[in-house]
Amino acid sequence: MTDEGDALIGADGLRSRVRAALFGESPPIYRNFTTFRGLTDYIPNGYRPSYIREYLGAGKGFGFMMLGKSRMYWYAAVKAPQKESDTTMVSKKELEMIFMNWFPSIPELIDATDESNILKTNLYDRVPVQAWSQQNITLLGDAAHPMLPTLGQGACMALEDALVISKCLQEQTNPTLAFQQYELQRFARTKYIVEQSLQSGKMGELENRYAVALRNAFIKLMRTAISNSFKSIHTYRV
Ligand SMILES: Cc1cc2nc3c(=O)[nH]c(=O)nc-3n(C[C@H](O)[C@H](O)[C@H](O)COP(=O)(O)OP(=O)(O)OC[C@H]3O[C@@H](n4cnc5c(N)ncnc54)[C@H](O)[C@@H]3O)c2cc1C
Structure with missing residues (x-):
């Protein structure tokens, strides 16, 4: 199918065709982690609504939070230097084994989730490089700057991009100039x-017990600084 327009915004994700057309085929970088995301109605005992609980271990981690008023969303990351196919089926048994001796809410959450409600995703990013635009074509979100989900910011960045791009197009009717402005405003932050x-x-990749102990001590020591750095990411205004 072909279509015509004044400009093109490639918002087509990690393996963007628009990106490949602009800059050539270059696969994203696999970052040695696979993740699992689940949804269930089960709410663990003692869970405090509006809190995210996150547990870090040696080369693996688990977190959960409420989605809306009645569903729990959980995520697990597991170090996997030997990447399996991106479409490997989820084995709940395997996941239960990995988190068997963890804080009780974790195996409970896995157990309470239907296998069909668990999504497995390998993790990739790209080294940030300008430019994303060529004349009246640009990129947005993961097509421009895919990132690991460790700070939970990928979709947030795509939304910020969308807001900035729409402002630039309102202020500047020439899309080539608008896209230059957009890129200039977004590159450093993303x-x-x-x-x-x-x-x-x-930090999550560490497996050696001394390195893990050091990391845990560092996180305890730096918790105010870590919390402030999250605040500064979250309070950004375009
Ligand atoms: C495990 C995990 C956890 C995450 N957690 C968070 C989080 O807590 N917070 C957060 O902000 N982000 C999170 N993210 C990141 C977030 O999912 C992505 O950054 C976000 O989805 C990027 O949005 P996007 O619109 O750029 O791309 P996508 O969401 O990938 O959307 C691209 C769209 O383009 C379509 N498409 C692709 N190719 C074509 C084509 N040729 N023609 C037509 N359509 C096409 C696709 O079907 C898709 O609908 C997480 C990611 C992962 C993997």
């Missing part, structure tokens, strides 16, 4: 967050 997400992923 680069920073892609890089911070990768750093954060490295």
Whole structure:
């Protein structure tokens, strides 16, 4: 199918065809982690609504939070240097084994979730490089700057991009100039967050018990600074 228009915004995700057409085929970088995401009605005992609970172990982690008023969303990340296919089926048994001796809410949540409600995803990003635009064509969201989900910012960045791009197009009717403005406004912030997400992923990758103990001590020591850095990401205004 073909179509015509004044401009094109490639918002087609991690393996963007628009990106490949602009800059050539280059696969995203696999970052040695696979993740599982689940949805269930089961709410663990003692869970405090509006809190995210996150547990970090040696080369793996688990978190959960409420979605809306009655559903629990949970996520698990597991180090996997030997990448399996992106479409491998989820084995709940395997997941139960991995988190068997963890805080009781975790195996309970896995047990309470239908296998069909668990999504497995390998994790990728790209090294941030300008430019995303060529004349009247640009990229947005994961097509432009895919990142690890360790700070939970990928979709947030796509939404911010969309807001900035719409403002630029309102102020500047020439799409080529509007896209230059858009890129200028978005590059530094998204680069920073892609890089911070990768750093954060490295913390989760540690497996050596001394390195893990050191990391845990560091997180305890730095908890105010860590919380402030999240606040500064969340309070950004375009
Ligand atoms: C495990 C995990 C947890 C995450 N957690 C969070 C989180 O807590 N918070 C957060 O902000 N982000 C999170 N993210 C990141 C978030 O999912 C992505 O950053 C976000 O979905 C990117 O949005 P996008 O619109 O750029 O791309 P996508 O959501 O990938 O959307 C691209 C769309 O383009 C379509 N498409 C692709 N190719 C074509 C084509 N050729 N023709 C037509 N359509 C096409 C696709 O079907 C898709 O609908 C997480 C990601 C993962 C993997």
